Amino acid sequence: MASPLLDNLNPEQLAAVTLPQASALILAGAGSGKTRVLTTRIAWLLGTGQARPMGILAVTFTNKAAREMLTRLSAMTPQSTRGMWIGTFHGLCNRMLRAHYRDANLPQLFQILDTQDQLALIKRLYRTHGIDDEKFPPRDLQWFIADAKEAGKRPNAVEAGNDHERRLVEYYALYEAACQREGVVDFAELLLRSFELLSNHAGIRGHYQARFAHILVDEFQDTSELQYRWLRLLAGPDAAVFAVGDDDQSIYAFRGANVANMQHFERDFATPERPVRLIKLEQNYRSHGNILDAANALIANNQARLGKNLWTDAGKGDAVRVFSAPSDLDEAAFIVDVVRGLVDEGLAASEIALLYRSNAQSRVLEHALFAAGIPYRVYGGLRFFERAEVKHALAYLRLVASPDDDGAFLRVVNFPPRGIGARTLEQLQENARSAGSTLWQAARAGGITGRAGASLGGFVQLVEALRASTAALPLSEAVATIIEMSGMAAHFKAEKDGQDRLENLEELVHAAETFVREGDLATDAPMLSTRVEAVPAEPPADGPDEGASDPLTAFLAHAALEAGDTQAEEGRPALQLMSVHAAKGLEFHTVFVTGLEEGLFPHENSFNVDAGVDEERRLMYVAITRARRRLYLTYAQSRMLHGQSRYNIQSRFIDEVPSGLLQWLSPQRMRARAIDVDAAEWGALPAPTPGSPKPTPQAPQWRIGQSVRHAKFGVGVIIDAEGRGSDARVQVNFRDAGVKWLALEYAKLEAA
DNA sequence: AAATGTGGAATTTTT
DNA sequence: TTCCACATTT
Numbered sequence: 001m002a003s004p005l006l007d008n009l010n011p012e013q014l015a016a017v018t019l020p021q022a023s024a025l026i027l028a029g030a031g032s033g034k035t036r037v038l039t040t041r042i043a044w045l046l047g048t049g050q051a052r053p054m055g056i057l058a059v060t061f062t063n064k065a066a067r068e069m070l071t072r073l074s075a076m077t078p079q080s081t082r083g084m085w086i087g088t089f090h091g092l093c094n095r096m097l098r099a100h101y102r103d104a105n106l107p108q109l110f111q112i113l114d115t116q117d118q119l120a121l122i123k124r125l126y127r128t129h130g131i132d133d134e135k136f137p138p139r140d141l142q143w144f145i146a147d148a149k150e151a152g153k154r155p156n157a158v159e160a161g162n163d164h165e166r167r168l169v170e171y172y173a174l175y176e177a178a179c180q181r182e183g184v185v186d187f188a189e190l191l192l193r194s195f196e197l198l199s200n201h202a203g204i205r206g207h208y209q210a211r212f213a214h215i216l217v218d219e220f221q222d223t224s225e226l227q228y229r230w231l232r233l234l235a236g237p238d239a240a241v242f243a244v245g246d247d248d249q250s251i252y253a254f255r256g257a258n259v260a261n262m263q264h265f266e267r268d269f270a271t272p273e274r275p276v277r278l279i280k281l282e283q284n285y286r287s288h289g290n291i292l293d294a295a296n297a298l299i300a301n302n303q304a305r306l307g308k309n310l311w312t313d314a315g316k317g318d319a320v321r322v323f324s325a326p327s328d329l330d331e332a333a334f335i336v337d338v339v340r341g342l343v344d345e346g347l348a349a350s351e352i353a354l355l356y357r358s359n360a361q362s363r364v365l366e367h368a369l370f371a372a373g374i375p376y377r378v379y380g381g382l383r384f385f386e387r388a389e390v391k392h393a394l395a396y397l398r399l400v401a402s403p404d405d406d407g408a409f410l411r412v413v414n415f416p417p418r419g420i421g422a423r424t425l426e427q428l429q430e431n432a433r434s435a436g437s438t439l440w441q442a443a444r445a446g447g448i449t450g451r452a453g454a455s456l457g458g459f460v461q462l463v464e465a466l467r468a469s470t471a472a473l474p475l476s477e478a479v480a481t482i483i484e485m486s487g488m489a490a491h492f493k494a495e496k497d498g499q500d501r502l503e504n505l506e507e508l509v510h511a512a513e514t515f516v517r518e519g520d521l522a523t524d525a526p527m528l529s530t531r532v533e534a535v536p537a538e539p540p541a542d543g544p545d546e547g548a549s550d551p552l553t554a555f556l557a558h559a560a561l562e563a564g565d566t567q568a569e570e571g572r573p574a575l576q577l578m579s580v581h582a583a584k585g586l587e588f589h590t591v592f593v594t595g596l597e598e599g600l601f602p603h604e605n606s607f608n609v610d611a612g613v614d615e616e617r618r619l620m621y622v623a624i625t626r627a628r629r630r631l632y633l634t635y636a637q638s639r640m641l642h643g644q645s646r647y648n649i650q651s652r653f654i655d656e657v658p659s660g661l662l663q664w665l666s667p668q669r670m671r672a673r674a675i676d677v678d679a680a681e682w683g684a685l686p687a688p689t690p691g692s693p694k695p696t697p698q699a700p701q702w703r704i705g706q707s708v709r710h711a712k713f714g715v716g717v718i719i720d721a722e723g724r725g726s727d728a729r730v731q732v733n734f735r736d737a738g739v740k741w742l743a744l745e746y747a748k749l750e751a752a
Numbered sequence: 753a754a755a756t757g758t759g760g761a762a763t764t765t766t767t
Numbered sequence: 768t769t770c771c772a773c774a775t776t777t
Contacts, residue, residue, distance in 0.1 A: 062766040090767045114767085187767050222766075255765060358763045360769090380765095417753070561767060581764050603763055619764080642762065643768035756776070762769085 005043055005076065009036075016279045017041045021050065021213070023241040023269035024277040025220075025262065029310045030295070030625035031286030031587065034244050038216055039069055041242060042084075043076040051214050053083035057234070058216040060088055063562045065218055065585075085212070089227050090187055090561050093194035097185075098553075100204055104197045107183040109402045109553050112560035116386065117407050118142060118186045124406065125174055128433050136167065144168045145175060149188035150226050150256050152195065182404050182438055191226050198233040209236025220245030220265075224256040232268060241269050247306050248299050251581060251619045253611075262306060284310040284625075286587055288317025291631050294657045295624040301656050302614045310625070319663035321632045322654060326705070328595075328639040332368035334665075335592055335634065339374060339575060342590060342630075349375060350573040351589035355580050355623050357601035361594065362577050364640075369575065379578035384564030389492065389501040390508055394559055396482045400467045401552050404438040413439075413459055416491035420459065424452035462486070475551045476513040483509070511564075515555050580623045591627035593620070596635040597648035598735055620653045633657075637705045637717075647705050647717040649735060702730055702744070709752035713737035 006014060013033055016026050017040045028034035042058065045051035060066045066087050074081055085092055094112065097104045113121065122138045125131065148158050155173035160166040179185060185193060198205045215235055217223065220243040223231070235241050243265055250259040266276045284292055292310045299305070325331035335354065343349055354365055359380050369376045384390060392415055398408035414420040432442035443456050466485055470478035483489050483505050492498030492505070576588065580601075583591075595601055601620070606612030624631060633654055638645050654662075702708070706718050716734035730749075733739050742749070 060766085065766080088767060112767095115765090190767085219766080251764075252766075254763085255767095360762070363769090421753090563767085579764065581766090584766085600763095605763060615764095640768075754777090756774100758774080759772095761771090 005040060005047060009040070010283055012279055012281050012283070013037050013040075016281065017044050019240075019242070019277055019279075021238075021240045022271075022274035022277060023235075023239075023265075024243070024279065025265050026242065026244040026279050026281060027262075027306055027308055028244050028246055028281040029284060029308050030246065030249060030622070031284040032281035032310070033285060034246075034281065035065075035068060035072065035218075037281065038218060038242075038244055039072045039076060042073055042214075042216065045214060046077050046079050053079055053081065055211060055213040056216070057085040057092070057212040057214070058087075058218070059092060059231075060086075060218040061222055063088055063091070066091070069218070088561065089223075089230070090190050093190040093230075094557055094561065096194050096197065096208075097190065100197055100201075103201050103204060104193050105180075106185070106193070107402070109183070109550075111182075111184045111398050111402050111405050111408070111553075112190065112557055113179075113184050113186045113407065114386070114560050114563065115142075115187070116391075117184075117560075120410075121178060121184070121407055122175060124410070125171070125178055128429055129171075129174060131171060135164075136171065141168060141171055141175070145172050146186075146188045146256075148172060149186075149192045150224055152192060152226055152229065178406070181436075182406050183402055184405055184407065188226075191230060195226060195230045195233065198230070205233060206236075208234055209239065212236070212239060214240050214242065216242040216244070218244055221247050221250040221259050221262055222252050222257040223261050225258050225261075226256075228258065228261045228264075235269070237271070243269075246308070248302070248308065248618055249584065249622050251584065251615060251622055253615050280308055282308055282310055284312045285314075286628050287312060287625060288314055288629055290316050290319055290661050291624060291627050291629075294320050294631070294661050295621050297658050297661075298617060298624065298653060298656045299621045302617055304614075318630055320657060320661050321630075322662050322664050322666075323632065323634045324650065324664075324666040325634060325636045326638065328364045328636040329368070331594060331634050331636040332364045335365065335594070335632075336368045336372045336374065338592075338632065339369075340372065343374070347589060348573050349575045352592075353576040353578065353583060353586070353588040353590070353626060354592045354594060355578060355583050355626070356594050357580060357603055357619070358595075359579055361600075365577060365594070369577075374575055375572055376575040376577055379566055379576070379582045381566055383566055384504070384507070384511075385559045386563050387501075387504055389488070389504055390559075392488060393479065393483055393486075393505055393508055394556065396463075396466060396486050396488075397479065397552060398556055399440070399463050400470060400482070401550075401556060403440040403463060406432075406439045409439045409443075412486070413456075416487045418459065418487075419455045420452065424448060424456065427452075428456065475516050475555055476509050478552065479512045480509045512555055515558055516551060580619050583626050584622050587626055587628055589628050590630040590632070591623070592632040592634060593623045594634050595639070596633050596651035596654055597639065598651055599646070599648050600639070601651055601653070617653065617656075633662075647719045647733060649707050649715060649717050702749070707752040708732060709750045710734065710737075710742070711748055713740060715752050716740075 006017065009017060013036070016024070016037050026034070026037065028037065038058070042056060045056070046053065058069060060069065070081055070086055085095070087095070097106060097110070101108050101110065119138055119142055122141055123133075126133050126138060148155075155169050155176060158169045158172065160169050179189070198208065212234060215231065217231065222245070231241065245262055247259050247262050250257055253259070266278065270276045289312055292312055296309050323331070323334050325334055339349075339352055342352060356362060356365070362378055366376065366378065385394070392412055395408040395411040398405050399412070403409070410425070413425065427448055428439055428442050431445070431447050432439050435442060435445070437445070443460050446453065446457070448456055462485070466482055469485065470481050473481060488505065489502065492501045495501070580593075602613050602616035606616045635648070635650050635654070638647050640646075702718055707715060708718060709715050710732070713732070713734040714736050716732040716737070718730050719733045719739070729741050729743050731739060731741050
């Protein structure tokens with residue numbers, strides 16, 4: 001088909017876009033135009049009449065990715081995106097559950113718990129059932145539940161190997177009962193419930209299988225076991241699953257992502273007539289050659305890859321710069337210097353990213369940037385819909401929609417303060433427990449006397465008044481009304497630091513407005529326009545976005561499923577600081593990968609995890625491939641961590657980049673920062689400058705922070721010392737052998 | 753109900 | 768060290 005749509009695609013992209021109707025695995029390297037291929041594929045299917053919008057389902061992991069796909073798609077095709085299902089796994093599951101809430105055994109207006117809400121519910125359960133939170137930390141149970149659901153297991157299906165696990169299963173059952181009673185579902189539940197719905201209802205399954213001839217999956221390497229099984233259920237015998245992913249960028253195993261899905265795809269989605277096609281997109285349009293060569297060489301150290309080598313015709317570009325700093329402070333100072341220079345040369349600050357393995361590392365960097373007056377923005381932290389005041393307002397909204405939601409009830413029953421104290425609530429909870437009811441039901445039943453009872457009655461009346469006064473209002477006005485009537489507005493007005501919170505509440509009203517305005521663009525198509533016998537009559541599922549049946553519920557689902565941005569303000573161009581995880585999918589002119597030290601990156605916790613370092617290496621691969629033009633790798637020989645100095649050796653990931661690609665920037669003779677040991681006693685050696693020829697001193701003199709090699713224990717760093725002369729001993733932190741004290745007289749140490 | 757104190761933990765986190 | 772959750776005070 002001749003079409004401008006296909007212009008400028010490279011041969012592999014073109015092949016992928018125009019594959020015949022069969023399942024395919026597209027191995028799309030970083031910067032290889034993956035989103036373009038996905039969206040062009042859809043546009044091509046529509047344009048050639050091979051698919052109707054109704055027949056397309058595209059699933060992503062983030063709302064951002066879903067939005068981007070939708071936006072780009074609308075620009076590519078004259079056809080309406082209405083009718084397509086494009087969204088996140090959770091969003092699509094939510095949508096399906098709303099449409100089939102009866103078969104899914106859920107209340108029509110079920111509410112979605114985010115991770116915070118879920119933990120709160122668990123803690124509440126602990127109180128009412130007197131569960132020992134020492135033996136069973138709430139977070140452990142939260143993890144246990146998520147894990148079980150991910151494995152597709154209800155409490156009765158979980159095998160308990162010991163008493164401890166038996167208790168956990170028991171609590172899992174209690175948790176489930178509470179969720180069911182209150183009409184709430186957590187994130188994992190959305191998936192599992194949707195999976196079970198498809199699994200247990202042949203009619204519904206048949207309906208969706210018949211409908212979705214094309215299922216497209218973004219970031220396929222990040223799918224979990226359950227998501228994979230969900231896809232298999234959804235994909236009918238004739239469906240074409242177009243899975244796009246990069247096994248080398250799988251960095252969410254700790255959250256359940258299962259790279260093995262990529263290996264199994266070929267087997268599981270092939271039919272005798274239609275084998276799975278595999279296409280590799282290896283041409284990179286982002287980075288210069290040296291950067292790609294570094295990434296390729298690094299990732300080649302991983303086993304069990306599908307195999308892929310990025311290339312570019314953009315030329316080699318600059319060498320990868322490496323800097324070894326004596327301390328974390330020096331590392332930060334170096335970065336500030338370089339950044340200043342780059343910005344002075346005219347590079348936009350927002351085109352520079354500082355990446356780190358763990359968020360705690362941002363502090364030192366921030367401090368230095370602040371002192372230097374360089375504007376920066378840190379990603380991470382509380383998102384908009386997670387802020388306390390926003391959660392409060394949402395809790396009122398939730399109560400209006402679904403008053404049996406105990407979590408929402410407890411959050412605002414005494415906020416703003418209205419004299420309903422802990423004692424009253426304990427009594428109420430006891431009443432609810434013995435009646436097997438929710439708090440709302442218990443409160444309405446009365447049974448609490450005196451002033452406390454009256455206050456509680458007042459609260460019940462307030463919620464009912466809220467419901468009555470907002471029923472006929474547009475969503476944003478309803479939100480505004482609730483903020484006023486609940487007393488929150490007055491409360492924050494009176495509070496000295498309440499201004500920010502008030503502004504956030506105003507922002508919430510604004511968000512509701514935007515949601516309603518843009519919602520219909522997203523997914524307001526009727527859920528089931530092709531009626532199928534076995535599918536029961538549907539509620540008019542034409543709410544905006546998440547496909548809920550009324551705007552309020554849809555908005556609440558939206559708030560839970562899309563926590564919003566970390567910060568509202570964008571403002572002036574600023575340097576970007578973020579974890580490597582957060583950088584995935586982004587790109588910058590210049591990238592600093594900081595803290596490249598053994599124990600930090602790769603993180604020490606990965607050492608005792610199966611294939612842990614491999615995942616760290618993929619993380620490093622992601623970090624490197626964020627850079628378009630310039631890449632800096634930095635590390636510190638000593639670093640403040642948990643209140644004390646740590647001496648780390650340079651990350652193996654630096655060693656894994658061919659030295660020919662590297663340009664060392666560390667001064668040849670950089671003295672280690674004075675440490676609390678008499679330097680004269682120990683003599684002073686130039687800091688090791690890895691990558692350059694090492695001097696082998698005849699009579700080595702040792703200092704703290706120095707890298708050494710031991711015949712038996714391998715490489716390590718001297719972290720402490722004591723004694724002198726023949727009594728002298730040093731403490732060495734070995735990469736593999738751990739921390740040891742060694743007598744200098746006997747240990748055969750070499751400088752490393 | 754705010755304010756202050758204490759103990760324990762301190763990767764990563766698309767939903 | 769620093770942050771957070773929780774408990775105790777005022």
